[in-house]
Amino acid sequence: MPYVNIRVTDEGVTPEQKAALIRGVTDLLVDVLDKNPATTHVVIDEVPVDNWGVAGLTFEEYLKAH
Template identity: 60%
Template sequence: MPYVNIKITNENVSSEKKAAIIVGVTKLLEEIMQKNPETTVVVIDEVSTDNWGIGGEAVTVRRIRKNI
């Protein structure tokens, strides 16, 4: 039973896009690993850009800095 946890920043990703990710990951595991799609679990966690850091700073700060 595969369990896949995908973390993305919470920046208005539509339900349709999340559904497409779930379908795509499930199909990929079925095709590549011969895993049963009926027992494949895909979880998408949305994380605030304030809580996601890259290179020692929050994504929120990086994006503000790059737009200046």
């Protein structure tokens, strides 16, 4: 009964990429933990870039600094 929540910055993830993430994570849980895919849920959250911080900086400040 896995539930997986993938949170990424909102930078134009395509429907094909979302489908690939869902398929890939589900396969991984089947392979590693022998989970039943029928009860495996994957939810992707796309977070606005202004709302994500790392190292005390907003995402944009962080990208400029690295």
